[in-house]
Amino acid sequence: MLFNSLDFAIFLPIVFGLFWTVGRYSAKVQNWILLIASYIFYGFWDWRFLSLLAFSSAFDYFVGAALYKQQDNRKRKMLFWSSVAVNLTLLGFFKYYNFFAESFVNAFSFFGQQVSLGSLQVLLPVGISFYTFQSMSYAFDIYRRELEPVKDIVPFMTFVAFFPHMVAGPIQRASFFLPQFLTQKKFSYELAAKGLKIMLFGFFMKVVVADRLALYVDAVYGNVDMHTGWSYMVATLFFAFQIYGDFAGYSLIAIGCALLFGFYMSPNFNRPYFSGSFRVFWSRWHISLSTWFKDYLYIPLGGNKGTKARTYANLFATFLISGLWHGANWTFVVWGALHGAYQIIERTVNNTVKIKLPKAVSIVLVFALTCIAWVFFRAATVQDAFQIVGTMFTNLGESVHIGDIGIFAFSVTGILMLLLIEISMEYYPNVTLLNHRQAPVRYATMVVMLAWIITLGVFDGSQFIYFQF
Amino acid sequence: MRKLFAKIAVILVLLAAFDVLAGVVLDWLRDHSPDGRYYKTKYSLEACDEDVVVIGSSRGEINYVSQIIEDSLGMRCWNASRGGQGTPYFRAIQEGVLSRYAPKIVILNIDDNDLETQPNYEHAGVLRPFYQSHPEIRPILDKTSPFEWLLLKSRLYAYNSSYYYLIRPYFIQGLDGKTSDKGWKPRLEKMNVEINGDLEPEPNKVPLHPESVALFDTLVHKFQERGCKVFLVVSPNFGRTVSASSAIEYLRKTSRERDIPLFIYSNDTAFITKPGYYVDPDHLNVEGAQIFTQHLIRQIKPLVHSNHLSQHVDTVR
Known part of the structure; x- marks a missing residue:
């Protein structure tokens, strides 16, 4: 179900x-x-x-x-x-x-x-x-x-x-x-109400953002060979938000649903695309799995207790296995390997170079490299992924595939809405409409969100991406 | 718990009120659309009374020039085709048309997909804004999901994802064809490709989908039952010969059994080898559409008053 x-x-x-x-x-x-x-x-x-x-x-x-x-x-x-x-x-x-x-x-x-x-x-x-x-x-x-x-x-x-x-x-x-x-x-009324609000935001992320973006992403990634570098860039950017909306949305629905029955679950996402480093990224993305692998694999392997080389080997092995956990395909293994490599490079650079990049630059850099890794996560085969990355870097082309302009416009709107909400949560945590002190604001926010979901959500019964893992 | 249910009830009442208000605005936008997709669908369901009606998907919409058909046959013509649609949409439009009148001639543009793949009722969801006002199309839309009838009580749901195409005609007109084009959607661009060597070989045979076939049979049967003269047409594709697909074989069989003329252009080298006629491999541009329509109407014209239609099966050169 x-x-x-x-x-x-x-x-x-x-x-x-x-x-x-x-x-x-x-x-x-x-x-x-x-x-x-x-x-x-x-x-x-x-x-x-x-x-x-x-x-x-x-x-x-x-x-x-x-x-x-x-x-x-x-x-x-x-x-x-x-x-x-x-x-x-x-x-x-x-x-x-x-x-x-x-x-x-x-x-x-x-x-x-x-x-x-x-x-x-x-x-x-x-x-x-x-x-x-x-x-x-x-x-x-x-x-x-x-x-x-x-x-x-x-x-x-x-x-x-x-x-x-x-x-x-x-x-x-x-x-x-x-x-x-x-x-x-x-x-508890408070818990149940909180649960419903969390679920509401989860549904927004899933049906308004993720499922909408999936329509474009599937069209581009499903026809490798036929698109320009620009199109792959747009599709990969969309996929970054699709998988976030899909999985974070699912997690929020699960957490909210558990609260309805009085159960607390630990959070799974914490606005990961605002991370200025990969270490921070993995403390904000799929937190429950990262913690599981850290506690039951990375630390038993020795964690960071040994030499630097041993620590890096443990780190790389953990990410490689985490990649394989995501699916029985070499694309996931490469994805895991890339994230392992990112972490090792980041630690090495931090230990040797003492220059601190401005936060905004770090965020963009981490996001860009994460997107490159997402290409491997989304592509059907490793060959396809290399072809897509190659096309993005060597042959941008002159046009971008738009497909149905209505779908494209709603996709962009969904991302902008999500970003707006996330920026407000990240940098202005006191500005909260769903939990506003004044009841009319809270009610209006909930009605608008519900209306938004009904009117711009995709209701094609699409699966959550992480069900396959 | 009572507090929770009370607050949920308040939110649902507010949502319902918002839904009704939004519905009034959205229905107004739909009903007053100067052109575009909603104008076209509304016209097809509620107002068209032309002698000739063309029904098909994007190839129906783009390849058939209504004005040429009118001028050649001396009858009024409306192109009710719509891009991205298949047999469920065709059936819904048929119900809308036949609930008011029976056209003299119906040209059905049928693609392989229409008979070989599962009917996509979800695509016919573009008709949702008309569900409440058109009981005749409800059985088709109800197949989208078991609770569609319930969901469609909401006007916001009925207009799900439709805003762009609903609002666009108020700012930019003619992108889906002008009203004077009578349903035809002209495409001006020219495809910039040549055939390198031979034409693509005949694609592998795909079995027919029984549900799609049943929808198609009903489509043909209902038009014939109401005395409409039906013409079946398979449009050309650039660089690809399709003459023996399961769908085409079924169309041939239908043509023979039901005495319906069938025109197969998907193996006509006068069209499939001319890149200048196309906007993309599946759709003709204005020049191609004009030549194609003229050619087709020359074939159809002598048959309009004929009583022995089946002799004219496969009339392509």
């Missing part, structure tokens, strides 16, 4: 009503309602994969319990690695089998050897990368003795499957999020 679907518009009020009426007397009933609702939500895509979700959750629940009881370090390690192995095997099989099989065959044929590995018609379960990571964090936290296991399996299963964030995050750390399922929720 998609957030931007009528199914969800019917589903959410029903679950909300049940949760706060039938479930209001006990945390147990509340968890059962959310668990059933989450499985229905997920089952709308493909009910067959519910078993996978249930298996992954149940396995980590039992590993967590065993880990906690076990005192022998060797056995604890074995239990911990069994959780990692099972989750990564599920992820590896469903998401990466064909990718690795194909790459293996290609690598051999490059050296003149013919190897045959059958490709499987494997359907990618939606959100598998998110819920396996979420589930794994439980075993991690118990292994590191940062969390006690839950006694009841229902809160744990609900924590993994909680519908607002199950399919595309934000990935919540077990130690932060799971305890919230153990206490009974009391309805």
Whole structure:
């Protein structure tokens, strides 16, 4: 079920009503309602994969319990690695089998050897990368003795499957999020109202900005060979805002939706395109995933505790794996590698050159380099990406593809609106219309935003980009 | 919780009021449009009474010169085609026209896409502003989504994404053809490409889409049932021969079975090899459209009063 679907518009009020009426007397009933609702939500895509979700959750629940009881370090390690192995095997099989099989065959044929590995018609379960990571964090936290296991399996299963964030995050750390399922929720008007306002802005980012931009971006990136460098530049700029609107929009809807049920989630985006460095960028972009990789991969690899070379190697490896996590395609690996390289270069330059660029220049520079990396993220193949980047730098051409001028005009309007809102949030945080002291201003803002969504949103039931990851 | 619902109710009431007010303004803009897309659709649904009606997508809109048809046949002509549309839109326009009168002649410009791909009801969403005032087109638009009938209670939703084309004619006129062009959208540019070597080979056959075929059958059947003389035309593409696609074969079959003349220009070298006739590989420019329309009407003219139409199938040189 998609957030931007009528199914969800019917589903959410029903679950909300049940949760706060039938479930209001006990945390147990509340968890059962959310668990059933989450499985229905997920089952709308493909009910067959519910078993996978249930298996992954149940396995980590039992590993967590065993880990906690076990005192022998060797056995604890074995239990911990069994959780990692099972989750990564599920992820590896469903998401990466064909990718690795194909790459293996290609690598051999490059050296003149013919190897045959059958490709499987494997359907990618939606959100598998998110819920396996979420589930794994439980075993991690118990292994590191940062969390006690839950006694009841229902809160744990609900924590993994909680519908607002199950399919595309934000990935919540077990130690932060799971305890919230153990206490009974009391309805709070303030929380619910805040949640609805956050959801409203999320829908604006998704249907007014991201889905509108997608129409242009798809037209250009879907026809590599046919466009000028200028067109690729515009399409890439649009894509930068499309993916931001899409994913940040989804995250806001998820966070707002969780608040409706009294759950707090950590934020996932913090106006990343105002970053003056890549280090800052990654503390503002997909924060939940960056934190996950930092805590469960970068630091266990040694983090920045070793030599400079070792730190850089850890950093690069983390970004490479993060790239691969995004999708079974070399384009994502190159994207990750580019961001790894950006960070290493940035650190090296900062350590050697003592010149500080003006903030505005740094922001533009980081944004421009991020856009180059986005080309690899969006292109269908690495060859296409290189061709696009090459065309942008060597053959700008004389014209820009506009396509339908109405769509183009609304795309630009969407970006400008988003920028205006983000600039105000970044530099004038006290200017807030949605939370204005005076009720008429608040009401007017909400009505205008709703009207804007209805009138300029794209309602073609488009998927969120991050569902595929 | 009561407080939350009360405030949501207030916002919804305010939104509904805003929607109604905005709807009044938007409907006024639609109804008084001096030309452009909404003028054209409104005219097709509500006012056209010409003897000859042309229906098609962008190739219908750009390739058929209404004035030439009028002058040659001595009948009034309206080109009701619209770019980016397919069989769902054609059917909706048909319902709008037939609810008022039956034209004497209907020229249907059919592309391969119209029969080989799934009908795109979403594209016919450009008709949403007319949903409330035109019950006859509702069954077509209701197929866009199960709750379309409910969503279309909102005027803001009905005008979703339409503002640019709704407002433009008030500032710039004639971009979608002048009113005096009677639905034809002339394109002045000339394509700057030559054929390097041979024509593109016949594309691979794509199976027909049953839903599109059913829509097309209904389209033809309903016009014939009302006594309209139907002519099927396949427009030329530059540099590409298409003569045996599944769609064209189906058109041939329809032509034979229903006694309808069919004119296939997609393999006519007099058109497909002349870059000077085109604005892009799929659309003719003014010169190409004039020559094409003249040629087509020369073929059609003797058939207008004929009772044995099927003899004239595939009349291309």
